[in-house]
Amino acid sequence: MKNISEDREKSGIFPFNSACDCDKEGIRDGELSKAVFDVVVIGAGIVGSMLLRELSRFECEIAVVEQFPQPGFGVTKSSLSYIHRNHFNPPGTLAAKLCAGARKAFRKLSDELRVDYKETGEFLLALEPSHIPQMMKRKQWGEQNGETGFRIMKGSEVLRREPEVNPAVLSAVYSSGHGMIYPPEWAFALVENACSNGAHAFFGTKVIGIAGNDDGLFTIHTGNGTIRSRFIVNAAGNKAAKIASMTGDDGIELTLSRGTFAIFDKIHSSLVRNILYVGGGDPAVSQVVGPTVSGNLILGLGSFKTPDSTEDTKVTRESLDEIIAMGRDIVPDLPVTDIITFFAGIKSVNNLEEGGDFHIGYSDLSRRVIHLLIGSPGVTASPGIARHVIDLLSDGGLSLVEKKLFDSSREKKEDDWDKGQKWPCGRIVCRCENVTEATIQNAIERGARTIDGVKHLTRAGMGRCQGGFCEGRIIRYLSEALGIEPTEITKKGEGSEQIKGME
Amino acid sequence: MIDLDLAVIGAGPAGLAAAVRARKEGIRDIVVFDRDDRPGGILNQCIHTGFGLLRFDEDLTGPEYAYRFVTEVNRLKVPVELGTAVVELAKDRILTAVNGKKASKYRCRAIILAMGCRERTRNAVMIPGTRPAGIFTAGKAQRLMNIDGYLPGKSIVILGSGDIGMIMARRLALEGCEVKAVVEKNLYAGGLIRNKVQCLDDFSIPLLLGHTVTAIHGEYRVEKVTICTMNEGGEPDERTAKDIECDTLLLSVGLIPENELTRMAGIGMDRSTGGAFVDNILETETEGVFSCGNVLHVSDIVDYVSLEGEIAASGAAGRIRGVLSEKRYGKRFVSGRNIRQIVPQSITQERETPLFIRVQEPTGPARITAGDIARKRVPVARPSEMIELTIEKKKCQKLLRPPGEGTIEVNCREE
Ligand SMILES: Cc1cc2nc3c(=O)[nH]c(=O)nc-3n(C[C@H](O)[C@H](O)[C@H](O)COP(=O)(O)OP(=O)(O)OC[C@H]3O[C@@H](n4cnc5c(N)ncnc54)[C@H](O)[C@@H]3O)c2cc1C
Ligand SMILES: Cc1cc2nc3c(=O)[nH]c(=O)nc-3n(C[C@H](O)[C@H](O)[C@H](O)COP(=O)(O)OP(=O)(O)OC[C@H]3O[C@@H](n4cnc5c(N)ncnc54)[C@H](O)[C@@H]3O)c2cc1C
Numbered sequence: 071m072k073n074i075s076e077d078r079e080k081s082g083i084f085p086f087n088s089a090c091d092c093d094k095e096g097i098r099d100g101e102l103s104k105a106v107f108d109v110v111v112i113g114a115g116i117v118g119s120m121l122l123r124e125l126s127r128f129e130c131e132i133a134v135v136e137q138f139p140q141p142g143f144g145v146t147k148s149s150l151s152y153i154h155r156n157h158f159n160p161p162g163t164l165a166a167k168l169c170a171g172a173r174k175a176f177r178k179l180s181d182e183l184r185v186d187y188k189e190t191g192e193f194l195l196a197l198e199p200s201h202i203p204q205m206m207k208r209k210q211w212g213e214q215n216g217e218t219g220f221r222i223m224k225g226s227e228v229l230r231r232e233p234e235v236n237p238a239v240l241s242a243v244y245s246s247g248h249g250m251i252y253p254p255e256w257a258f259a260l261v262e263n264a265c266s267n268g269a270h271a272f273f274g275t276k277v278i279g280i281a282g283n284d285d286g287l288f289t290i291h292t293g294n295g296t297i298r299s300r301f302i303v304n305a306a307g308n309k310a311a312k313i314a315s316m317t318g319d320d321g322i323e324l325t326l327s328r329g330t331f332a333i334f335d336k337i338h339s340s341l342v343r344n345i346l347y348v349g350g351g352d353p354a355v356s357q358v359v360g361p362t363v364s365g366n367l368i369l370g371l372g373s374f375k376t377p378d379s380t381e382d383t384k385v386t387r388e389s390l391d392e393i394i395a396m397g398r399d400i401v402p403d404l405p406v407t408d409i410i411t412f413f414a415g416i417k418s419v420n421n422l423e424e425g426g427d428f429h430i431g432y433s434d435l436s437r438r439v440i441h442l443l444i445g446s447p448g449v450t451a452s453p454g455i456a457r458h459v460i461d462l463l464s465d466g467g468l469s470l471v472e473k474k475l476f477d478s479s480r481e482k483k484e485d486d487w488d489k490g491q492k493w494p495c496g497r498i499v500c501r502c503e504n505v506t507e508a509t510i511q512n513a514i515e516r517g518a519r520t521i522d523g524v525k526h527l528t529r530a531g532m533g534r535c536q537g538g539f540c541e542g543r544i545i546r547y548l549s550e551a552l553g554i555e556p557t558e559i560t561k562k563g564e565g566s567e568q569i570k571g572m573e
Numbered sequence: 574m575i576d577l578d579l580a581v582i583g584a585g586p587a588g589l590a591a592a593v594r595a596r597k598e599g600i601r602d603i604v605v606f607d608r609d610d611r612p613g614g615i616l617n618q619c620i621h622t623g624f625g626l627l628r629f630d631e632d633l634t635g636p637e638y639a640y641r642f643v644t645e646v647n648r649l650k651v652p653v654e655l656g657t658a659v660v661e662l663a664k665d666r667i668l669t670a671v672n673g674k675k676a677s678k679y680r681c682r683a684i685i686l687a688m689g690c691r692e693r694t695r696n697a698v699m700i701p702g703t704r705p706a707g708i709f710t711a712g713k714a715q716r717l718m719n720i721d722g723y724l725p726g727k728s729i730v731i732l733g734s735g736d737i738g739m740i741m742a743r744r745l746a747l748e749g750c751e752v753k754a755v756v757e758k759n760l761y762a763g764g765l766i767r768n769k770v771q772c773l774d775d776f777s778i779p780l781l782l783g784h785t786v787t788a789i790h791g792e793y794r795v796e797k798v799t800i801c802t803m804n805e806g807g808e809p810d811e812r813t814a815k816d817i818e819c820d821t822l823l824l825s826v827g828l829i830p831e832n833e834l835t836r837m838a839g840i841g842m843d844r845s846t847g848g849a850f851v852d853n854i855l856e857t858e859t860e861g862v863f864s865c866g867n868v869l870h871v872s873d874i875v876d877y878v879s880l881e882g883e884i885a886a887s888g889a890a891g892r893i894r895g896v897l898s899e900k901r902y903g904k905r906f907v908s909g910r911n912i913r914q915i916v917p918q919s920i921t922q923e924r925e926t927p928l929f930i931r932v933q934e935p936t937g938p939a940r941i942t943a944g945d946i947a948r949k950r951v952p953v954a955r956p957s958e959m960i961e962l963t964i965e966k967k968k969c970q971k972l973l974r975p976p977g978e979g980t981i982e983v984n985c986r987e988e
Contacts, residue, residue: 337833337836383703383704384701384702384703384704384788385701385702386701387701387787387788389701390699390701409696409699410694410696411694411696412696412699413704493660493661493669493671493676494671495671495672495673495674495675495676496673497656497672497673498608498658498671501608501658504658504660521706534691535691535692535694536694536695536696536710537713538691538692538694538710538712538713538716539691539713539716541713541717542713542716542717542720542721542723543721545721545723546721556721556723557723560706560793561705561706561793562706562793563793564793565792565793565794566705566706566793566794567706567794568706568707568725569717569723569724569725569726570706570707570724570725570726570727570794570820570821571723571724571725571726571727571748571750571821572723572724
């Protein structure tokens with residue numbers, strides 16, 4: 071293979087000195103070394119992180135490169151974060167195959183990595199007769215995919231269990247055991263565990279070109295220099311087509327869809343206890359009201375209105391009005407005045423309904439390059455995807471010998487919550503979510519580098535006042551720990567400096 | 574479990590005034606809790622003047638005003654537990670407080686809620702657009718500047734003309750920032766007139782009335798905002814959209830009383846104030862639990878906040894000594910013409926009672942009445958300025974004898 075492409079757009083720069091030598095137990099901000107890797111994973115979303123962690127079981131040199139300062143800052147952080155039962159994927163698809171067993175995998179990982187995973191029930195609601203066949207189709211798919219326990223319930227029973235639901239509800243399909251996670255926290259823990267098993271992680275490192283060499287190695291050009299590797303896994307999410315074009319695989323197009331969400335104050339945590347979808351509840355387009363793993367209420371709607379680009383995560387007035395109107399269809403007394411935040415996420419969708427599917431396979435030019443062109447539900451499928459990709463790597467010629475000393479558990483630094491009590495003992499910095507100083511310091515030690523980074527790892531600033539009281543202190547902790555000026559601390563990476571008046 | 578006569582939650586001006594008064598009324602066993610490292614509450618970041626005009630007839634800064642109470646608290650040796658957050662409040666007046674070392678439970682004979690308020694955020698007013706760095710609530714910017722010593726940005730647009738927004742406009746202008754505009758959706762300024770004059774007019778900062786921000790632009794840092802005029806239906810008129818370049822957007826779009834503990838304890842709340850329902854000793858519907866200051870209803874003048882702290886403390890002292898009659902329903906105030914909120918919401922005790930009233934719409938000269946028991950003429954009435962209407966003690970006596978329920982309508986009629 072010859073030099074295939076070089077994409078010279080503005081590259082990601084380390085938001086902190088590459089000399090910064092992080093805690094060995096944490097994620098290593100490894101120097102982009104001359105070292106040759108067996109496998110480089112591009113993208114540390116939930117998929118890339120899961121893969122890195124599963125690959126770290128084997129005797130090989132592996133690394134992940136990620137443009138953002140932290141794992142899980144791509145689509146992964148704006149996902150609805152449910153680990154679905156396997157009833158949204160048409161039987162026989164790769165998506166259905168890879169989502170099978172997801173619950174079990176997440177439960178086990180939750181124990182090993184000590185990250186939160188909770189389960190709740192789900193209603194597919196028929197609010198009008200046309201919804202009935204849609205919800206029944208999901209039930210049928212689920213059963214064909216080997217799931218059990220779907221129950222048809224009368225409207226009155228739905229209302230008994232969820233009194234806030236639209237009283238017009240005719241019937242519903244109920245099932246229990248739907249998982250909830252906070253994906254950025256998971257991505258972080260997965261990468262951390264992989265690194266403690268010898269993997270390398272390069273953050274703030276954007277891939278801008280890939281070249282094939284005569285010696286059988288690929289050279290990956292990044293904003294921070296080059297890395298070489300025998301195998302490449304393209305887990306760049308919505309940017310997978312772009313990375314694919316760097317390896318000469320042109321003509322791939324992803325269909326994008328934008329979902330908009332609103333999060334409500336925790337005072338409404340018990341307003342609804344189950345995930346409530348309307349009709350078939352196609353997670354790509356349907357409106358949903360449900361709980362989150364952290365005890366908030368979430369309202370959202372996916373829409374096929376194609377966004378301008380993969381970065382186009384702005385929230386529009388129309389989409390806000392739309393989700394609120396649709397949300398009121400499900401729960402008429404939605405406490406709209408207690409919305410504490412809203413956001414949008416762009417995902418690639420596979421149009422499973424129209425015969426679409428996940429596409430995971432080798433590059434047309436080499437069996438040592440694997441592209442992951444997946445869509446929703448990428449979080450649910452991620453353990454399955456990791457297993458599948460490892461098989462493909464093996465078939466492509468990577469020899470996989472299990473490490474003798476693989477440590478599947480992540481040591482969680484003892485923080486203030488760990489002493490088995492209901493309340494944290496420590497100086498509370500974020501008063502809405504009761505996050506203590508030690509927890510924040512701990513997150514920075516683990517590799518949080520930005521205000522949003524601290525937020526996604528600790529929930530500091532995620533509550534009802536949205537950082538109103540704690541942000542100044544978090545900026546100070548970051549600046550002290552990293553040895554840089556407060557004016558250099560960013561919200562989410564270079565260009566997003568939060569304090570800007572002192573230059 | 575520690576037994577306590579009186580717990581005061583919050584060491585802002587409301588909590589401090591309450592603690593001082595309770596001690597002066599002979600209550601020995603008091604603890605004041607505050608999660609912050611210093612007493613004074615929000616006053617610590619209000620380094621401008623304008624505090625104490627009514628109470629001390631002096632123009633003090635926030636920290637100076639707070640200092641007077643802190644000195645008193647220290648002189649009277651009332652223990653203040655700093656760095657200690659109350660995280661739980663149970664129905665039976667049992668609270669849980671955590672500090673750096675441990676969680677402790679207190680069983681209290683009386684509790685005074687004085688937790689203050691927090692700001693509404695961008696999300697609460699639902700401004701669409703991207704989510705870059707450079708968006709601050711005005712109070713957060715004030716804290717960053719006055720406590721942490723950081724200047725948030727250089728060219729600034731402020732949405733909302735609440736007092737904090739206007740005070741921050743001046744503060745930023747003094748630091749050499751360019752304050753491009755204060756954008757207000759109503760046709761009148763949201764804060765005190767004195768702040769409009771002293772903070773905006775004197776610094777030639779444009780106040781765009783009848784406008785709002787409809788979008789935020791910039792992927793990493795704010796680059797510009799779009800503003801529109803409001804149409805008659807109260808919606809932004811997209812045809813008037815125009816962009817203002819800026820690197821920072823400040824929001825001064827209202828305050829929310831910090832009542833999570835109050836709700837946790839199942840105490841009845843008033844939707845119009847966002848605080849608890851209280852009677853004229855500021856006792857909530859739960860006997861022995863009192864509420865005062867910004868957690869009860871947002872005040873624009875701190876002098877009233879201290880006064881409320883004192884009323885609540887007298888009530889609490891009465892409960893602790895057991896001299897008050899059993900909690901019962903008295904007469905309730907209801908909002909009549911052009912009235913948005915009334916605190917207290919009811920009268921149960923025979924004592925002189927200041928009513929704090931906010932109107933719905935601004936008016937010229939008007940007459941404020943509470944049934945036929947109190948009236949007052951005001952030259953103007955604005956939603957931003959609380960009106961105090963005092964009900965004499967003997968009127969309260971008449972009202973409560975014989976005891977029984979009933980309502981009193983409060984009205985604001987333009988003259
Ligand atoms: C609104 C919404 C709701 C959803 N709800 C659910 C749900 O309930 N359940 C579920 O299972 N799934 C859900 N999904 C889908 C799920 O979130 C995604 O499928 C999943 O997060 C994809 O993960 P990923 O790792 O493939 O992508 P990403 O998280 O986007 O990771 C890709 C990473 O690659 C990096 N990258 C890209 N280009 C480069 C480059 N050139 N150099 C270096 N790094 C690069 C990116 O920065 C990014 O971090 C939802 C998605 C959305 C948007
Ligand atoms: C920016 C700004 C400018 C102002 N300018 C003026 C002015 O010029 N002139 C004027 O007269 N008034 C002004 N005011 C109004 C006045 O300062 C406030 O009304 C007054 O400070 C409110 O006092 P408070 O005690 O109710 O609340 P706060 O001062 O907010 O105090 C509440 C205290 O409670 C603590 N607390 C809360 N919850 C807990 C908990 N769970 N456990 C422990 N502690 C807790 C907090 O840490 C805080 O210290 C201004 C207000 C603001 C916000």
